Amino acid sequence: KPTTPEEFLEVCKAFTFNDPDGNSKQDTFGFNLAEPGHFFLEASFGIPEAATKKWRPYMIENDKFVVPWDRIKDYVTLMKQLYDAGVVDKDFVVDRDGSKAQQDFLQGKLGIAHVNNQGDKELNRTFKQNNPNADIEPINKLKTKYGQFGYGVRSNVGLVAVMNAKAKNPEGVMKYVDFCSTREYALMVQLGVEGRHFEYKANNRGIKKLNPDIYDKEFSPIVPEYRHNKHGILIKEVSNPMFTYDLKDPVDKMLYRNTIMHWAWKGMEPNQIDGGYPLLPKELSTKENSMMKKARELIFSCVTTKSYTIDEFFTDLQDAFNKGGGPEIVQFYSDWYAKNKDRVITTSVTNEQELPTLLSIEELEKE
Numbered sequence: 001k002p003t004t005p006e007e008f009l010e011v012c013k014a015f016t017f018n019d020p021d022g023n024s025k026q027d028t029f030g031f032n033l034a035e036p037g038h039f040f041l042e043a044s045f046g047i048p049e050a051a052t053k054k055w056r057p058y059m060i061e062n063d064k065f066v067v068p069w070d071r072i073k074d075y076v077t078l079m080k081q082l083y084d085a086g087v088v089d090k091d092f093v094v095d096r097d098g099s100k101a102q103q104d105f106l107q108g109k110l111g112i113a114h115v116n117n118q119g120d121k122e123l124n125r126t127f128k129q130n131n132p133n134a135d136i137e138p139i140n141k142l143k144t145k146y147g148q149f150g151y152g153v154r155s156n157v158g159l160v161a162v163m164n165a166k167a168k169n170p171e172g173v174m175k176y177v178d179f180c181s182t183r184e185y186a187l188m189v190q191l192g193v194e195g196r197h198f199e200y201k202a203n204n205r206g207i208k209k210l211n212p213d214i215y216d217k218e219f220s221p222i223v224p225e226y227r228h229n230k231h232g233i234l235i236k237e238v239s240n241p242m243f244t245y246d247l248k249d250p251v252d253k254m255l256y257r258n259t260i261m262h263w264a265w266k267g268m269e270p271n272q273i274d275g276g277y278p279l280l281p282k283e284l285s286t287k288e289n290s291m292m293k294k295a296r297e298l299i300f301s302c303v304t305t306k307s308y309t310i311d312e313f314f315t316d317l318q319d320a321f322n323k324g325g326g327p328e329i330v331q332f333y334s335d336w337y338a339k340n341k342d343r344v345i346t347t348s349v350t351n352e353q354e355l356p357t358l359l360s361i362e363e364l365e366k367e
Contacts, residue, residue: 001137001139001140002112002139002142003140003142003143004142004143004144005044005078005081005142005144007142008031008078008112008142009078009081009082009085009087011030011111011112012030012031012082012085012087012088012111012112013030013085013087014030014111015028015029015030015087015110015111015112016028016029016030016085016086016087016111020111021108027109028108028109028110028111029087029088029089029104029109029110029111030082030085030087030088030111030112031082031087031088031110031111031112031113031114032088032089032092032098032101032104032105032110032113032114032115033079033082033083033088033089033092033303034089034092034093034095034096034098034100034101035095035096035097035098035116036098036114036115036116037092037098037101037113037114037115038079039114040114040141041075041078041079041142042057042075043141043149044075044141044142044143044144044149045071045072045074045075045144045146046059046068046071046144046146046147046149046269046270047059047068047071047072047075047270048272048273053292053296054292055288055291055292055295055296056273056277057071057072058272058273058330058333059270059271059272060271060272060273060337060346060348061271063334063337063338063341064334064337064338065330065333065334065337066330067321067326067330068270069314069318071146072317073310073314074144074145076299076302076303076310076313077310079299079303080302080303080310083303083304084306089101089104090304093300093304097116098115098116099116101113101115102115102116102117102123105118105127106123106126106127106130107130107131108127108130108131108134112139119255121251121252121255124136124251124254124255125251128250128251128254135254136254136258137258138258138261138262140265141265146270148267149267149268149269149270150265150266150267150268150269151262151263151265151266151267161177161228161229177229180226180229180230180231181231181234182234183234183235185229185230186230186231186232186234186235187235187238188223189223189226189227189229189230190227190230190232190235190238190239190243191207191238191243192215192218192219192223195210196210196211196214197209197210197211197214197215197218197219198210198215201364204237205242205359205363205364205366206242206243206247206359206364207238207243209246236356240356240358241255241256241259241358242256242356242358242359242364244256245259247361247364247365253361256358256361256364257361259358260358260360260361263355263358266355268351269347269351270347271346271347271348272346272347273337273344273345273346274345274346274347274349274350275344275345277333278333278336280329280332281332284325284328284329284332287324287325287328287329288325288329290324291320291321291324291325291326291329294320294324295317295320295321298313298316298317298320299313299317301313
């Protein structure tokens with residue numbers, strides 16, 4: 001498994017040029033730069049949202065927002081190296097939602113993949129059906145000169161629903177929200193009905209699914225639509241993968257194994273906002289949107305244009321940032337953080353959170 005940017009590039013070359021599926025065709029990409037592929041590279045350098053549809057790569061140092069210019073430069077350099085080496089889809093820029101990359105993954109045409117919904121059971125089931133002899137092995141974030149970052153614990157605070165301003169019965173809507181905020185509701189949409197859909201294993205070793213036909217008819221197609229309303233903190237004891245995966249299902253077993261590996265890689269991340277940003281004043285918001293678009297264009301132009309050097313790009317990027325209102329925006333965010341830092345969720349907070357202990361597959365398979 002690759003552990004550094006240099007090893008990553010070499011493994012991508014092997015997938016691209018060494019005919020891994022043995023079909024005598026050079027039809028496999030080493031990696032996908034289409035979203036969300038480059039998110040993995042961003043995270044390896046410890047920066048958020050540098051080439052996404054937003055431009056918010058800010059880190060917090062000494063209670064101020066700063067732009068990690070050196071990390072951004074090295075990150076774009078790696079993207080350009082991958083592109084120049086011919087190990088990624090040359091048309092990744094037009095794959096705006098990553099759907100082409102996802103199809104490449106499902107067809108076994110991506111050696112290293114970071115695609116949308118890659119933890120989804122049915123997506124992985126389709127992959128295994130299409131590629132029965134292939135296996136999926138997770139890799140940690142790459143180790144760079146800035147450190148080795150784990151996957152961390154993410155904040156689960158955020159906007160999940162809104163009420164229609166023209167709702168005829170707002171009191172009824174809030175009663176429904178209150179109902180969704182109960183432990184009973186959370187358990188129901190997490191596990192189903194005890195004795196009908198599942199039963200607990202002894203010694204807190206997960207659950208055993210019951211009545212497959214009833215489960216597939218009553219629980220599987222309906223409950224996930226309501227799961228976004230539940231409060232997992234009300235059912236902490238069952239809100240972990242030991243109660244999510246059925247180890248008798250080969251795909252679930254693989255995903256559980258991969259989860260154990262991912263959680264073991266939990267590490268300290270640079271201090272950044274891990275939640276929503278404040279609304280900017282209208283003028284600054286307009287400037288930020290324009291700057292976001294320009295930064296993204298410059299990054300992708302540098303990656304895909306051989307004659308456009310990293311140094312030229314870096315000069316253009318900083319120039320666009322300074323002329324586009326970047327310093328004003330950074331100052332606004334810094335002032336906001338200084339006034340509200342006791343209430344703002346950052347990675348310095350989430351880094352301190354502990355993940356539940358997961359039992360081994362062997363332990364969970366004991367009856």
